[in-house]
Amino acid sequence: MLSQGPVPLIFEMGAPGRRAFSLPGGDVPEAVLPAGLRRETPPRLPEVSEGELVRHFTTLSNLNFGVDTGFYPLGSCTMKYNPKVFEVVARLPGLSGLHPYLPEELAQGALRIIHELERYLAEIAGLARVTMQPAAGAHGELVGVLLIRAYHESRGNPRQKILIPDSAHGTNPATAAMAGYEVVTLPSDARGGIDVGALEKAMDDTVAGLMLTNPNTLGLFDENIDVITGLVHGKGGLLYYDGANANAVMGYSRPGDMGFDVVHFNLHKTFATPHGGGGPGAGPVAVTAELAPYLPVPLVDFDGESYRLNYDLPRSIGRVRSFYGNFGVLVKAYAYIRSMGAAGLKQAAGDAVLNANYVMRHLQEYFDLPFDRACKHEFVLSGKRQKEKNGVRTLDMAKRLMDYGFHPPTVYFPLIVEEAMMIEPTETESKETLDRFIGACAAVANEARDEPEKVHGAPHTTPFGRMDETRAARQPDLRWR
Amino acid sequence: MYPENLRYTGEHEWIRVEGGSGVVGITHFAQDALGDVVYVELPETGRVVKAGEAFGAVESVKSVSDLYSPVGGTVTGVNAELAGRPELVNQDPYGEGWMIVIELADPGEADGLLSARAYQELLKEG
Structure with a gap:
């Protein structure tokens, strides 16, 4: 199944003694380490020339697939195109070269960026204050639930449970468990929202709060959100908003107005940081005025003249990250929000929703659509038909899409949809790209019916065919030798 | 695919009661929906579980799912073979792919679970 053949490991290339650099001879006497500190055999490092080195990594990078090379409809990840100008801004020497221990008076610009970004995110969330420290979404979740715990503890009882719907991201129950809570799963109703009856039954004074993504992982906005927040607040619980899907609603609706007390944003999804390569991200957490005293320190305050780091929060849950968070990511988000403006952010959300509905309506002819109602920024199809009639699984169809030049969608998530395919086009794709993708999905559905073996064997055009994931x-073989 | 001599749960576990003990595993439907199982996390023997309580987890190439005890009781045996050969859950879910043995706190409790027919009805309703 090799069309290009495997790329050798860099350890398998080159020849003994070959080097990719040449250093001038030393002009000071060589110091010799004591024998006890020296290794007996030299380490096995790659021995290649500079040209071999450059070709090797350029070859690997050419095999990579990213937003810069093609459409990447990976549901729940918001893989939109992020303009390069924001990278340029984050690398301005005055920002990237800043030392975190500089005195406040020499870092006023950086502190102003953090402070103003806080104001923007608070406005988008509809909440009072925001910590910039969390380094990623799941980190933000943990901080948020620890804030909920601190709030309840201050009232004498941390409570025992967190409620989480069965459509949630896996990080939600993991977060609640890490914060010391028992996780209670709530079922979804036939419309794809929370089963309000089940919530009513589960909600009592042992429940610290409810974690909810809205729109949820089905791409559906919960139609009962006011009833849900009312039920939780009615028993003294708090509401956590997982902002993973904020790209669908920013500028249109605010979690704070829906009744949420804590919100995290994924700046790396919604606000102009490329991701998918393992970071860095940023997961700022916004809270109500009532929860603000518990926020991590430091916050950046402005007294009308200058910006300063405020460590004076006696009830703070403490530090959650070194220094001030992933500052470069904050700079990109600040520049993105400033250049888009309020109207631009709103249009981004609107276009993301329009694109998702456009693709969904074209694809529902070819696949099952378990929740047939207008979606927000993403939607979930099921490959049930193909599995039952043709013995072709969603995994097979996802692999086949690679042959058409597209990154596969998220598959087998959310767990409540059989043979799920979760598609998020984002606002940055053109109609032509969406039409090509629709055409490819339709072609794969037809192949699943007429030539299932072709789909079973996919992908056919990549350097390696089907990997043995099992x-x-x-x-797992984690060593090269 | 759904033996008559077993009892089933809506969470896709089965139990085969023999005297005061029951052998527990996951159903054919569950292993098929999960896909290739790559790891099974099982409890220590001696653990006391309630009906409906999670006693372990099963991890496939797609996802991780909790395993729920069909009945209340004490875990008296676990299938150590699954540590090295998790594929047994896929290959033989009602035989070599069994997971735990529970000594039932209430020997009659399993009678309240689903019959093979009722379980298949549930799958059809989907």
């Missing part, structure tokens, strides 16, 4: 998980 063996990779059962017998």
